[in-house]
Amino acid sequence: MATPDGLGRLTGPLGAGTGQRFPAILRQMSLVFDGLHKRFDRIQALDGLSLEIPQGHIYGFLGANGAGKTTTMRIALGVLRADSGTLTWGGVDHRRLRRATWGYLPEERGLYPKMTVLDQLVFFGRLHGLPKDEAARTAMAWLTRLRVPDFATRRAGELSKGNQQKVQFLAAVIHDPEILLLDEPFTGLDPVNVVLLRQAILELRARGKTIILSTHQMETVEAMCESIAIIDKGRTVIDGALRDVKRSTGRQSVILATEIGQSLTWTGELPGVRVIRPGIDRVELDLDPGTEPDAVLAAAMARNVPIRHFEVADPTLEQVFIELVGHPADTDSSLAPVPEATRDEPRTEDASVPESPAA
C-alpha cells in the first residue's frame, strides 16, 4: 500500500498487523502490540490489533468511539487482560513491567474533590514509588511549570474543569514514566492551556518519553505526532509515519486562490475533483488518485482565471480517516460483529459490557 519511511511499514486498509515490521534492533526498543484480541460477551472489542510504536515518539492513536482505543490502553496498563496476543516494551512482556512504567491520563476526568492538589499529586506519586519529599518537590515543579503554583493548597473540587484536567495530567506524569498514555488530553482546555499542555508534552518527548496520544482532534495529531495508527472495529486500519499515512490513499489536495469576483464553481465539474472547502476567492479541492494537480492549473489557465495562489498538499488527516474508515472520527464506530459460529450465548440484559469497553 504505502512505502516505509525507515521506521515501519504501513498496513493496508482493514488489514491486521503483520508483525515483525521493524528490524529486530528497533523492535527491542519499541512498544509492540501483536495480535491483541479482546471480547466482552458478544462484542469483539479488539480483533487482532497490532501496532509498533517507536520509543521516543509521539504516536497518534486514532479511532472513532468504540473502535477499541480505551480497551487497548487498559490492556497495556494491566487493568484488562487480552484474550490473546502479546504486548511488549523493549522486548519485555508488559505484565513484567513495573506499574510506574506507565503514566495514564484517562478520558474520564476525576480527582479527589476534597483533597488539596498537592496532597493528591503526592499521593499518586507515592503510589508509583516516589518518596514523599521527592513527590512534593516534583509536584511543585510541575505546578510552577504549568503556571499554577498557587493551586497546591487548593482543593481539587474548587478548580475549574480545565484546571482539574491539568492537575490530572500532572498525576499521570509526576513519577516520570517511560510511556505516557494520554486519552483526549486537550478536550475542554482553553487555547492558552492547550498551548501549555502541548509544550509540556513536547518537552517530555524531548526527554525521550514515548507518548501515545488518543484524540479526535486531527489537527492536534497532525501538529504533534510523528507516527500514527488508525483503528476501527478493533483492528488496525493503517499505521506508520504521519506523512506516509496521509499519502497512503493516493489522494492529493489543491488549494486554488483567485481575485474576488472570479467564480471558482467550475472546479467541481472537473473529472476526479471534489470541492471540500469552497470560499469567496479560494477553494480547496480533493483529487482522486490518478488526477494530477496540473490538470486543475491547466483548466484555470484555459479559463483565463487570474491565479493568486496555487498549492498542492497532502490530504488532511480527517480526509484520510474518512476515506479509510468511512465516517468521521467523532462518531461511533459500529462494533465488529461476532461470527455466527461463535454466537453461543443468549442475549440478556445482564450480558452487557463495561461502558465504552472499546472506546
Next chain:
Amino acid sequence: MIDRPAERPDPVLPNTGIVARREFTERVRSRPYAASTVLLSLLAIFVSFLPIIIRLVDRDTTTSIAIVADDAELAQRSESIMRGVLSTTAGGSPDSWVFTVESDRDAVTADVGEGRYDGALFATRDPSGRLDFTFLTGQGLGADRTQFVAIGTFAVAFLEWTDLVNPSGDVPFLPPTLNVLAGAGPNAGGVPLAATEIASRQLLGTVLIVILFLTMTIYGMWVAAGVAAEKETRVMELLISAASPRQLVLGKVVGIGLAGLVQYIAILVPAVLALAVQRPIGEALGLGSSINPPLSGITPGFLLAYGSFFVLGFTLYALIYAAAGSLVSRVEDLQVIALPMSLLGIAGYIQAVLALSGGLSGFIRVASFIPFWSPFVMFTRLTVGRVEPWELVLAYGLLLLSIGLVAALAIRVYSAGVLLYGQRPGPRRILRAVINPNA
C-alpha cells in the same frame, strides 16, 4: 495464544499502606466523622445508663420467685424472711416481690424456663448445718434483683443461725453459699456464676453489642461509599492505573478500619466511665445499692475477645462492602445493593440480643460458629454464657478462613466492578466477575 508470564510485581506494601493512610486521614478529618463520633458516644453513654433509667421507671415491677427446700419448714421460713427483708430493703413497694413455696424442683425448673416464675430459689442444708442456695434465673430477671435475692439468702441463713443452730452462741456463723444458674438462655444449666458477674456481663454485653453492630455497619458503609465515590468522581480511572485492585481494596479496608478503631476508642472510653459511675449515681437517685458494679465483668481476655471480634467482623463485612461499592456508579445507588449485607448483620445482631436475654439456645449455639454472625453471637455467648475452648477456636478459625475467601472474591468483583458504569449489576454479572474479572 497469550503465554503466561509472571504477573506484574504488585506487592501488598507499600501501596496498601499509602492508600490506607489516605483513607484514614481523609476520614478522621471529615465533619461526618466528628459528628458520628459525638453521636455514638452519646448513644453509648445512654445505653450505659439504661439500667438506672429502667430501674427508675420499673420500681413497681413485681418479681415472682418460687422457693423449694429440703423440708417444708425451711421453705416456709425462707419465704417469710425473704418477703420481709426484700419488701423493706429492695426499694420497691410491698408488692414488688411475690414468693411461693413449691415442692417439685423439676416442675419449678420447667416453670422458670417457660416464664411462669421469674426465678426459683432452691435451699438445702448440709450436714454441718450450713445453708446452700441455688438461684435459678429466668428470662428478663434483672441483675439487680438477683443481687437482692443474694441479700435475702444471707438474711435467711443468719436468722436460722441465731434462732435454731446456735441458740447458745457456741457455733460460729457460716455464711450461706449461693450459686446462680441461668434457667433460660445459652448458659441454661451452665456452671454457676456469681450474681454480680452475671449482672455486669449482661449489661456490658448489651452496651458492647449495640456498639459493635452500629460501628460495623457504619464503617462497612464507609468502605462501600468510599469506593462508589471514587467511581462517581472518576478518580478510579487514575487509581486503577496506579495501584492493583488488591492494594486498593486492602488499603481502603485497613485505613477505614483504623479510623473506625480510633472512633471506637473515643466511644468506649466515655461509655466505660459511665458504667463505672453507675453505683454512686444510683445511690444518689435513691435506688439504694441495687445497681451492680458493671465493670466487674471486664477482664483482659474479655477485652481481647471483643477487640478481635470487632477487627475480624469488620474486616469480613468491609470486604463485602468494598465489592458492593465497586458495582454501583453513584453513591445514591449504594443503599439498594448494600441492603442484603445490612440484613445479614441485623440477623446476627438480633441473635446476639436473643442470646443476651435467653431463648433459642440450640440455634444460637450454631449461629455462633457462622462467620457472618459469630462476631456478634459468639461474643455474646462469651459475655453471658459458657463457651468451651474448642468452640472459640472453631469460631475464630471459620471467621479467618471466611475472611481469606471473601477477600479473594471481593478483589475479583472489585477488579471487574470498577470498570462498570451505568449498568445495574445482576447476579450473572457478579458471578462472571468472580469467575473471571477480566471477562
